[in-house]
Amino acid sequence: MDLNETAVFVKVVQAGSFTAAGRQLGLPTSTISTRVARLERRLGVTLLQRTTRRLSLTELGELYYRHAATGLGHMLEAEAALTASLGEPRGRLRVTAPADFGDAILVCLLERLHKAYPEIHVDLLLTDSYLDLVAEGVDVAIRAGELRDSTLIAKRVGIACWALFASPTYLDAAPPLASPRGLRRHRCLQFTSLGKGHWTLSNRKDSLTVPMEGNLIVNDLGVIRLMTLHGQGIGLLPTYICREDLQAGRLVRVLPNWQARADPVHLVYPRQRFVPPKLRVFMETASLELGGLLGEG
Template identity: 85%
Template sequence: MDLNEAAVFVRVVQAGSFSAAARQLGLPTSTVSTRISRLEQRLGVTLLQRTTRRLSLTESGELYYRHAATGLGHLLEAEAAVTAYAGEPRGRLRVTAPADFGDSILVCLLERLRAAYPQINVDLLLTDSYLDLVAEGVDVAIRAGALDDSTLIAKRVGIACWALFASPEYLDDAPPLASPRGLGRHRCLQFTTFGKEQWHLSSRKSRLTLPMAGNLIVNDLGVIRLMTLDGQGIGLLPTYICREDVQAGRLIRVLPKWQARADPVHLVYPRQRFVPPKLRAFVDIAAQVLNELLADE
């Protein structure tokens, strides 16, 4: 089937003549005539009765025109809908991020996105698993840490630094702490997946590996943060989830010249020839927000 032949036929009927249709289509009249002839030959019927003064539809021509005009109308509507969709960020966007990424960052990001593009609807999935974005139908992921080689597009948007924090109440009653080696005299709250047996700390000039006693090991970063806020010890936490607590005086950064690992943070999404406007809009705003709120040290 050649849709061009059907489109030319519909235009000829609507224009009332080959020459008028040719002018509207920007084609030679001979080309229009040839395409109508090919269409009739392929269908094995006569669609148009041609005289020197006018064109008239045969019974078969009327039947074909009615269906062809309706079909082409649907195609034009589909093309217009896709063009409009491609031009303005809208629709549902599925986003995944680490479960402990930080409420304040995600709230800021989603609020900024909603204000700029109210027609984008977001499904946010918080999980510590690296989902198969294509298989799970996820549009974009926020990922912290080293990335495996893949066919995905990765845009670096900052660094997630880990540092030592404690509450003022804990520090008031705890032994003085002047260097990392003094941590052995403190109650250290350990995150299972990072620092279960030892903490690796570094400054501009030095690196230290400190064995941990393992008095309290928890596999949930949110619980470590809450226990740190509650004055139960010193927590090794990402700076981005402690920023508001530090600003409010609820937490104090301990040994501020020292930090643990620094994880790169990326926006990751499937490689595709045409990036949907909703995804492009999210990536642009997320990159801006994350660059502002993540330390790039």
């Protein structure tokens, strides 16, 4: 099936002649005539009655024209809608991120995106599960740590560094702390994902593994942060979720020359030939926002 032949036939009927249709389509009259004749041969019917003065539709030609014109109209509307969508970032964008990635960092990102592109509507799914983006219909994921799926397109936006934090209230009442080995004399608030038996810390020269008593182990990073803020111990936390508390004096970085793991953070999305505008501008916005908050270590 050649839809060009159908489109030419519809234009001939609308224009009233082969010559007028050729003028509007920028084609020779002979080409217009040939395409209509080819369409009639393929369908096995006569669509147009030709005289020296005018064209008229046959009964079957009228039936074919009515359906063909409607179908082509829908196709043009679809193309116009697609063109409009390509021109202005809009539509629903499904985004997933780790559940413990941090409320503040995501709020800042989504606020910045909404201000710049109000026609983009975000569905945010927070989960620690490693979702199959294609199967789940997810447009883009924020992922920390080493990537598992090599079929995805990935863009690195920073590093999530884990460091020791405590409140001034806790430090005022706690024993002095000069090295990681001294942590055994402190109440350490342990996040399950970092291990139950020990913390491994490093500086530019050394790496030390400190056994933990395990007197408080929590699987929620937000709870660890709140308990640290309330003076209940030393928390091993990502630096990006402590930035505001650090600036406001609510938290102090303990043993500032030491840190735990450093997880690369990537934006990942399924491989595709054409990146839609809504995804492109999200990648640009997220790269700026996350890169500014995370840094490179």
